[in-house]
Amino acid sequence: MELITLNNTLPRVFAGHNGIHSDVWLQDVRLERGKRYLISAESGTGKSSMCSYIYGYRQDYSGSIAFDGKDIHSLSIDQWCDIRQRHIAYLPQDMRLFGELTAMENVELKNRLTGFKTSEDIKRLFDTLGIADKLDSLASKLSIGQQQRVAIIRTLCQPFDFILLDEPVSHLDEENNRIVARLITDEAQRQGAGVIATSVGNHLKMDVDNTFNL
Amino acid sequence: MKDIIWKLLRQHISKSQLIGFAIANLIGLTIVLLAVQFYRDVRPVFNDEESFISKDYLIITRAVTGAGAMMGNNGEFSDADIQDLENQPWCRQVGRFLNSDFAIDAQLGVGSGHAMHTQFFFEAIPDEFIDIDPNAWGFSLEKPEVPVVISRDYLSLYNFGFAATQGMPKISEGQAEMLPLEFTLSGNGQRKVMSGHIVGFSNRLNTVIVPQEFMEWANGYFGSGATQHPQRLIVEVNKPGDVKIEEYMDQHNYEVAGDKMSSSKANYFLTVISGIVIAVGVIISLLSFFVLMLSIYLLLQKNTRKLQDLLLLGYSPNQVSRHYILLVVALNAAVLVLAIILMLIGRMAYMDMIHAFGISGAGIWVSILVGILIMGAITAGNIHAIRQKVNSLWLLEK
Numbered sequence: 001m002e003l004i005t006l007n008n009t010l011p012r013v014f015a016g017h018n019g020i021h022s023d024v025w026l027q028d029v030r031l032e033r034g035k036r037y038l039i040s041a042e043s044g045t046g047k048s049s050m051c052s053y054i055y056g057y058r059q060d061y062s063g064s065i066a067f068d069g070k071d072i073h074s075l076s077i078d079q080w081c082d083i084r085q086r087h088i089a090y091l092p093q094d095m096r097l098f099g100e101l102t103a104m105e106n107v108e109l110k111n112r113l114t115g116f117k118t119s120e121d122i123k124r125l126f127d128t129l130g131i132a133d134k135l136d137s138l139a140s141k142l143s144i145g146q147q148q149r150v151a152i153i154r155t156l157c158q159p160f161d162f163i164l165l166d167e168p169v170s171h172l173d174e175e176n177n178r179i180v181a182r183l184i185t186d187e188a189q190r191q192g193a194g195v196i197a198t199s200v201g202n203h204l205k206m207d208v209d210n211t212f213n214l
Numbered sequence: 215m216k217d218i219i220w221k222l223l224r225q226h227i228s229k230s231q232l233i234g235f236a237i238a239n240l241i242g243l244t245i246v247l248l249a250v251q252f253y254r255d256v257r258p259v260f261n262d263e264e265s266f267i268s269k270d271y272l273i274i275t276r277a278v279t280g281a282g283a284m285m286g287n288n289g290e291f292s293d294a295d296i297q298d299l300e301n302q303p304w305c306r307q308v309g310r311f312l313n314s315d316f317a318i319d320a321q322l323g324v325g326s327g328h329a330m331h332t333q334f335f336f337e338a339i340p341d342e343f344i345d346i347d348p349n350a351w352g353f354s355l356e357k358p359e360v361p362v363v364i365s366r367d368y369l370s371l372y373n374f375g376f377a378a379t380q381g382m383p384k385i386s387e388g389q390a391e392m393l394p395l396e397f398t399l400s401g402n403g404q405r406k407v408m409s410g411h412i413v414g415f416s417n418r419l420n421t422v423i424v425p426q427e428f429m430e431w432a433n434g435y436f437g438s439g440a441t442q443h444p445q446r447l448i449v450e451v452n453k454p455g456d457v458k459i460e461e462y463m464d465q466h467n468y469e470v471a472g473d474k475m476s477s478s479k480a481n482y483f484l485t486v487i488s489g490i491v492i493a494v495g496v497i498i499s500l501l502s503f504f505v506l507m508l509s510i511y512l513l514l515q516k517n518t519r520k521l522q523d524l525l526l527l528g529y530s531p532n533q534v535s536r537h538y539i540l541l542v543v544a545l546n547a548a549v550l551v552l553a554i555i556l557m558l559i560g561r562m563a564y565m566d567m568i569h570a571f572g573i574s575g576a577g578i579w580v581s582i583l584v585g586i587l588i589m590g591a592i593t594a595g596n597i598h599a600i601r602q603k604v605n606s607l608w609l610l611e612k
Contacts, residue, residue: 084528
């Protein structure tokens with residue numbers, strides 16, 4: 001997948017609102033593989049909605065979204081599964097970890113689907129992010145910041161053309177922000193992938209090619 | 215590594231609901247299987263295919279009336295009567311009973327010295343009406359021996375009526391077939407002693423049957439030579455339960471021998487009762503199916519968020535639903551196996567009674583097949599519903 005385009009897209013809840021001034025909604029937006037984008041937004045402007053549209057689990061919008069020119073409405077469930085396993089990595093804002101599983105199990109749940117990383121790779125990532133001692137802790141027992149880091153590791157456990165991060169560092173300190181940014185940009189670079197990160201304030205510390213104000 | 219997905223999805227599984235379903239379905243399915251099996255086991259009692267008159271044969275006689283006897287009507291069927299019978303649409307073919315036109319004295323030798331004498335009679339019908347296949351059937355003058363088929367009732371009469379009260383030994387069919395018989399045939403100025411033995415037992419035909427070729431020879435040799443009209447006919451019919459047959463018989467004052475008519479009524483009631491019992495079993499199974507459905511829906515509902523999150527990770531709806539499907543299949547298979555075992559246990563309880571009728575019982579495969587079909591349908595319904603439900607979680611907002 002080389003290109004994600006949004007044409008005249010608008011969440012249905014915004015329909016009829018006058019004075020929408022956005023770089024994304026009701027515009028033609030091109031997100032290219034290999035580039036880095038920041039979607040800067042105020043709360044309530046539809047940033048998570050945009051992610052859910054691109055990731056294919058909500059369709060409550062007008063206009064169209066296409067992958068390589070192909071409208072995503074036409075994709076089958078099998079194609080979506082393939083996209084979620086091998087083309088688009090996604091970190092939801094609310095992380096969606098399974099509280100009843102350990103941190104490691106949460107990551108393995110994704111990794112055994114893709115077989116992308118070895119157990120050692122994963123442990124090294126835990127180590128890098130300073131949560132090596134939390135491998136076997138239940139996700140529900142972790143702090144929000146720790147959960148965010150586990151979720152980031154899980155997101156990295158797959159090949160991708162784009163990595164879609166919904167407020168990836170909202171609960172991280174400067175130091176961890178930097179580490180996460182480096183991990184993500186390194187991985188994206190290795191795969192020649194595009195990075196799309198949203199933020200309401202605490203931006204992911206990476207250089208970007210383009211910033212959209214939502 | 216243990217199955218992480220199952221660790222997630224098994225949460226909220228209500229054991230009591232599943233056990234409730236399993237018990238209800240087990241009861242329903244066992245009732246169905248037992249009813250089917252019982253019906254198949256018992257039906258031959260009413261509808262004996264080994265019988266001389268199998269379900270497609272009727273034996274008819276003229277009703278004996280005082281007036282008829284006074285007028286010299288000896289109950290014979292004329293050629294015209296038979297012709298008319300053969301022309302009926304429900305009639306396939308008609309066989310004539312041939313009576314012996316000579317005197318017979320039978321001697322049953324029991325060891326040396328003891329012997330039982332009795333006057334005797336023979337009847338014969340064409341071989342194609344005999345649906346048991348006795349050994350050594352037939353007759354030739356080179357080796358003059360008379361094979362006979364007798365009613366099984368005669369043996370029962372001896373065993374349970376005579377032997378039981380007179381302190382005589384009971385004899386089995388095998389022993390009876392080994393008893394040496396001696397027939398003294400006389401008439402037309404001739405007299406001949408011939409040996410014979412029993413070669414088979416008929417369940418319903420109340421007579422003594424010998425091969426037709428023997429009867430023809432003996433009637434010619436010892437008989438008066440007068441043309442004989444049969445007093446009994448055996449009729450092969452298309453549909454034994456046909457009302458038209460009964461109408462025809464009434465109209466011509468013919469009587470259908472044996473319990474054929476009443477047995478077909480009993481057979482009918484057996485079918486109806488089995489049908490009702492099976493329906494009750496099916497209803498219980500169906501209700502239990504809805505209990506399971508409800509339980510699964512609740513389970514999926516409680517796990518909705520987890521299922522959605524798994525889908526977001528890239529798991530396909532099939533991968534996610536597979537675990538619940540496996541659960542249902544395993545549960546249903548266990549219920550099926552248990553129901554079959556219970557059916558077999560229940561069957562053992564009534565088989566003694568079936569054996570007492572001299573019937574070995576039907577095979578169990580039809581019942582098992584019925585069980586597999588019902589369980590297959592229930593399982594297919596469950597699987598469909600699970601798939602449907604999981605697929606409905608695919609989109610959060612349309």
